Amino acid sequence: MTLSLDRVTATPAALLMIAALRERHGPIMFFQSGGCCDGSAPMCYPAGEFAVSDSDVYLGKLNGAPFYMGLEQFAYWEHTQLIIDVVVGNGGMFSLDNGTGRRFLTRSRLFTDEEFAQLASQGSGAAS
Template structure:
């Protein structure tokens, strides 16, 4: 089964470094403007998720949530979490590292989307 969210090797390395410093982590992609348009990394439990949040999967053993309205736009794509130099969201843990997480995406193939739909994941 295709993953709905994945991460580059560089992102996985940064996630591990952040986990070593902060303990268990979580991600949230809200789809809002400015900081909210980037994937935000928090210590696990610092952001309370609710009925409007969809658990896409895990990257580097870290749960990745997306707001339902944003998910409705992106459900036909695989999210690929990457990392680039620069300052990210002011509340996201990687900001002090001089790095920021970035969401890239690719459309699922017809076969992948059908598989996800059959499994009840879209």
């Protein structure tokens, strides 16, 4: 039996922050683009307040919150598992973590060749 492999995951600290933001703001979602400054960090929005395009890639859910990435950025990160963490600092200007004294941060690790082949067989990372 082969277990499903996640393209995006979160640390326990990030999961707690997601739960706190959901309690305060209701359903939330994430988007990570390839832009500079705030756009290079995972941004957290109220669900439905960020327009996801047909070319954006759905990577999975973090504690129930969908996580998307721009297609061009995904081309650079497709061999990498994203690990969303929380650190001390200010979040992006329009991100829900702004003003909390903590911000989301993307860490990563390269998939092994075996894991990447498994992702391909799962069809993981398709546009959504």
